[in-house]
Amino acid sequence: MAEKLIYPYEIKNVTEEEDKVVKKYYKDYIRPFIRVGPHGYFSMAGFGDHAADIYNLEVRPDDIWVVSFSRSGTTWLQELAWLVANDLAYDGAESTSLTKRYAFIEYPTQASEIRKGEPSVNSHHRATFDDFRNLHTLTSPRFIKTHLPLSLLPPKLLDTAKVLYIARDPRDVAVSFHFMHKLFRYFDEGVTFEEFWELFKKDLLLHMPIFPHIEEAWAKRDHQNMMFLFYEEMQKNLRSVIDKVSKFLGKEYTLEQKEKLAEYLSFENMKKSSGFKFGKSDNKDNEVTFMRKGKSGNWINYFNTDKMKEEVDEYFEKHMKNSDLRFPEIN
Template sequence: MAEKATIPYEIKNVTEEEDKLVKKYYKDYVRPFIRVGPHGYFWMAGFGDHAGDIYNLEVRPDDIWVVSFSRSGTTWLQELVWLIANNLDYEGAATTPLTKRYAFIEYPTQTSEIRKEQPPSVNSNHRATFDDFRNLHNLTSPRFVKTHLPLSLLPPKLLDTAKVLYIARDPRDVAVSFHFMHKLFRYFDEGVTFEEFWDLFKKDLLLHLPIFPHIEEAWAKRDHKNMMFLFYEEMQKNLQSVIDKVSKFFGKDYTTEQKEKLAEYLSFENMKKSSGFKFGKSENKDSEITFMRKGKSGNWINYFNTDKMKKEAEEYFEKHMKNTDLRFPEIN
């Protein structure tokens, strides 16, 4: 058996001051939070326990991996990819939840250290995942894999072996959606304001952050033959064009009628109505603490609702964009 590679990155605790601050919000964790690698990706201590296991996962040539920073359109892309790769099997999509069709590999590393695990939901659609890094090797091919890890923390031969699709979204819109996700999945109490959340976001003191290096790692590999780099805004602006690109990436040839039907199926409103994604505070139709929220680009401006926050958001964005040729598509 080949010797396992050591993850080539330093894993260290956040500072005592940072740990004290984030534990006001992430209350169900005992051990210090960690930073990983030169970019200092922020994570729960549980990731440090298994970073090597994930880095050493065996990748198969027929694997299909969907990679993203959280709340960047991951679910939307997962459904599109699965249907295109599976010859538009709508029945299979309807009868098997997405969380069963994809293994969410690092999910157990985020587990609360205090709160007891909740029993699986009666509605299995609402489980975060059925499979992860611990049993990925047992799954039959072709395997569909989801992860919010940056490329540098994934198996080093991933891109040279399997197909990878990465989706990026304007980080300001991500910040808003990520805020509501933290409440939906009970990482944070519902009373936490967006201003408090933004303070943590800009300091890279939230799960998966920093976001710009995460995106830029994939952007740097966008011309690799096994990489498909997409933007959330691109999918929103011209979904049929994205369907064409992904179909070509998989060597699939669908008729115009078939692609139009797929675009209709994947419209945000139809996805939001689907029972597979309909969870959260569904008894309150106006609540934003729900999995499929608004799906709008540029909507961040409505949540940075003070002049100070708007200025900070613009400065944060401009600071990180000035040294890259990465540009997010504009949506009118």
């Protein structure tokens, strides 16, 4: 058994003022929220309890990891990667939920400290069946999902296993993340997007800050075991992404097979699937649902005051000015 690594990052509580603000929204938590590492990644205290356990997870050469900031197209990429790796086993995909096929490693660390239960949409949908606690018991090849940045994952991850990272324009993420907080009951139904944006820009939300999260993966985009993708890229040319992922995972498929896969993975088809059809209602106009709109650039409809428009422009420009990272535009 490999010697356990000492956790290299500082874990500290947010300031008392920040904790007071955050607990107006994340109401089911008792201990102070924390920041981790030099980027100050925000999390529940539960992550601090197990950060070293996750950092020391065994990584296997035949693992496939899907890594992302939340609400960046993770589910879409998970389904694509699993099908490509499993010889387009549509029957298996339809008979076994994605949450059973992938271990969501850090999920228990986000659990409510008051309700004593892990966040869930409802009793019929589990966010995961497996996590860091039993990952070592799963048979290979393992499929693993995480919203943690690369720096908080096992240090030998990229040199050992295949990693697919998907990034999305943070302005669109902000909108989708807002509705996710309601869907998973982290926040009350009445929390407005304006309130959520105040927390987002101050990095007072789970997994924040988003730009360092993305840039950590962007910096590793040329590593032989890294496939860096954009959500907008999948929207614009899904067939091209299927080609890339197939090559990355060492699989070859006919043109006809890839066309069928692209049709299967279309946003509308996935939204109709019983595996993703959960939320407040099946009303196509309801926002509090797992598969929402799948549109890029829709953020502009939510930053709808002069103040918010000015703030989001300043926020985006500030974080992009010293980076060569650029999000593809969708017309």
